[in-house]
Amino acid sequence: MTEEPKEPTAAGDKPASEAAAPAAPAAPTPAAPAAATPAAPKAAAPAAAAKPPAAPHDNKPAPPSGPTDPPPPAGAQIPACITALQAAVPGAVEHVSFYIGDWTMIVPATKLLEAGRFLREAPAAAFDFCSDVTASDWPSRAQRFDVIYCLYSTRLRHRVRLKVRAAEAEPVPSVSGIWPAANWLEREVYDLFGVNITGHPNLTRILMPDDWQGHPQRKDYPLEGPGELLMENPLDWLKLKQAREEAEIE
Amino acid sequence: MGNAIAFYVISALILGFAMLVVTTKNTVHAVLFLVLNFLAVAALYVLLTAQFLAAIQVLVYAGGIVVLYLFVVMLVNLKRPPEDHSAPQRRPWLGFALAGVVLAQLGAILVWGGAGDPVDPHTMQNSDLALNNVERIGMLLYTDYFIPFEVASMLLLVAMVGAIILAKREL
């Protein structure tokens, strides 16, 4: 498990909770120790810096630092496709995990395209159906986004999940070249999370209006919508609203 | 007496519509006046008890050809605004000169054309021609004027094939 270099300001508890997770057997344990201080919103977070650190309503425990990727239990036999990938593309598989019947591989962004092409062509894997591409947001983690690719093979009828960790502006190569199905799915990930996907034929917003500010499905995006507060300054918002009214009128 | 008045009214209509066709700015209106012009000519045929010709005039001219003009005008009209009167490529004097020449020819035909004595419309009413003019036109067309009829049909065929080659992109 290579340790990524931690930012000094990160909440001190990060390595402790990481160590706690793998040691515990597959049975779940409360990941975040009670002492975690409410994670102050990072300076990088898009929320207006001027906003006072909105302490989440106090009874909610601190957001977990990252997804639990329990390592495979000792007895489980790693499926052929993963071992074939590890052999074919060195360094492609950072971590393999197994949880209630699903195999997941954590793949570095740089090796994603190679791994994807291998998984699609290799006879042992034959993942020709990319059923889903989505992301999950862990604001307290340096590489905040987890881009998840759920793959399925129509011939061998088995599933696997790839995970790529990416920071806010870190480029993630688009797999729409390998699986055209991922085209719209990646557009949605960009639209709702703001993951910087590169090499996508037409990366524009798909669900939100084109002139929308911000990415709604991030954890620090207020549930009730942008309102005046989120804009860098309310004046932009007013100008935008008037422009939109004129557009309707003429 | 009624026929004479009708004749003058209808010819006035024909001339009026013809003028309007040339002068209106909006091309679609021009085409519509052309249709009215053809209908007035058909009315004139009815006046001359040539019902078959009137029906054919309405069917072929007013109902067929001008619809295709309208078809083209509607497509073309979409793109370019009608050019104004002072467009460089207009040659007004040449136009008036040609019109003058045509007018002179018509005048000549009218004066020396050896027009027979006009048949008074009443006898026309129940003459053999009026009663079954379809048969008479049929006989005339397929006996005396058979060759021009065949040449005309060949001409039309060639025109149709030409149009298809030009317009259809992938043959």
Added chain:
Amino acid sequence: MATEARQMFDTEELVINMGPQHPSTHGVLRVVLRLDGEKVVSSDVIIGYLHRGIEKLSENRNWTQIILLTDRMDYVAAATNNVGYCQTVEKLMQIEVPRRARYVRTALCELQRIASHCLWLGTHAMDIGAMTVFLYAFRERELILDLFEEYCGARLTYNSMRIGGLPLDIPVGWDKKVLEFCSIMAEKVDEYEELLTHNRIWLERTKGIGVITAEQAIAIGLSGPPLRGSGVTKDARKDEPYAAYDEMKFDVPIGTAGDTYDRYLVRLEEFRQSIRIIRQAIEGLPEGPIVGKVPRLIKPPAGETYHAIESPKGEIGYFIVSDGKSTNPYRFRVRPPSFCNLQALPQLIKGHMLADVVALIGSLDVVLGEVDR
């Protein structure tokens, strides 16, 4: 000279906005079509008009409240959404669902499939001009809605499942009514077949329209009847059996040419297979409890999973991450089949006429509530 004459006749491309308010786009779908005369040169699909942010909303709801939200995604097949969601959470919490509940779930899913296919057949035929089939298909759908109303009190948004099993047992006499419905439905499907399958105009409007090969279909991510219409045998009920499908005997209809007509035949055959499954499920309904051991306060352990089932539109998948502490899911993601099937629309309608665009939107059977979430 010919080329110069050619320019003379080059008509300009006509850009037409089909939707978002249009009689045959089955919801607020907007397709911008660039037409050359009647042929579609290129098109792009604009969605998002019905985006209610269900995924963001469900991250602030507790686990049982989310069942309501899943009703409103594919509002034509709500029961299947509920079953899909509950099974994902049961997989997360490793709860064992009793056999009786699984049988009822199978029956409900298949009833929902027939209802969804009835609506598809009605609107698809209406778009191509055959107005009568719409009324016949909706007459049958009415019977199913009555059955659902009797079971869970609602006709459209059922809220018909609970995590761990059923909210309540099936009412007395309900199973007899379902069997009676199956017999009625069997001959009604033959009636649809009579009206359309060998109808010259129907054949001409659907055969060879919107052809997509098996590889293209898999690559673009089609699933469900559109994928099986191109000859790919992928059906979550057979590949990853859930509920009680492993105990049911049924076969999966597969098309060959991958055109609108084959997708129509596949769905028509699915009518009959669903009736067969419902009969087996209801006749073999075992006795026993209807809910598994579910803790009062549902808090699945930390972890994430992806579980896909076969909705009438295709493979609907739930990717849920729970952080083990709070009563809300940390991340709730739905893989909507209509969204992925709709992605194939520009590729399908290229080079077809305007009337085919309408037939193809119907053939993909898209529900905008699910596309926009």
Added chain:
Amino acid sequence: MIDTYFIPLVKILFVLNATLIAVTYMVLLERKVIAWVQVRLGPMRVGPYGILQPIADAVKLILKEDITPARADKWVFTAAPILVMVPALITFAVIPFGPSVHLFGRDIPLYITDVNVGLLYIVSVASIGVYGIILGGWASNSKFPLLASLRASAQLISYEVAVTMTLVSLIMTAGSLSMVKIVESQFNAGLWFIFVQPVAFVLFFIGGLAETNRAPFDMAEAEQELTGGFHTEYSGMRFALFFLAEYANMIVVSAVATTLFLGGWLAPFPNVAWLNVLELIPSWMWFLMKTFAFLYVFLWVRATLPRYRYDQLMRLGWKVLIPIAIANVVVTGIVKVLF
């Protein structure tokens, strides 16, 4: 004086009003027939069994606001529905509803006039009807109606050719263009022309469907694709004119088909002796019954058949109907020469 002006005027008024009432009740009949086919009841609320529905529709359409879209060509926009309705109505001038009847001591023929180019008059007037649809689509100055009007003009022209070619073979058997003489020739032949010219009948029926934008050929106002086709922008009285003109055209086509193929006012097999009991039903009643039967088939076809695509429609028109019609003319010619 009475004969030449007064009686034709009365006949014209009678036929015109009868047609307008028939057209409004055609709307109700269509909704009822399609409803029965679709296992529902149709309009039942206005008056007993929905009888007064047409009046309700008429009043509603009169009261509805009449909108002219911005930058639409006002004159042409108003003229279009008139250009569709008028040709449909003036065709009734030559349709014979019955032989002459003895009323008020005078023999009154049950038709307004008998022009010796009757059939040609009908076809040429029908070709004027095309203008209304084209101009209606163009004048509303929006994309969908324009596309619909382009489609409609191409469809009507190609089916006009098909119908005219079909009628040529019929005129060869009937021997005259005048509608009254056609019916009389069916009387002399002792057979309706549907038995003499079955192919022409089928072609005329299909052509008639296409001419009036009905059933499998209603491309011009395909709601699903062109959101209402050429009369999308129309509302109020102008829309009513378009709407009623369609039904008037339907009645015209049925009446013409009855006169040409089903023996106008003749009872079936007119001069078969023992069938004379059928003469009890007056001749014009026969005409109305046959026209109604034809109209019923129109509605029935609309309820069941899906719609053709635009290019299939044109292919059917040019590659199927016209060749068959021409072949039919040739065969009729040969038969007439041999026998």
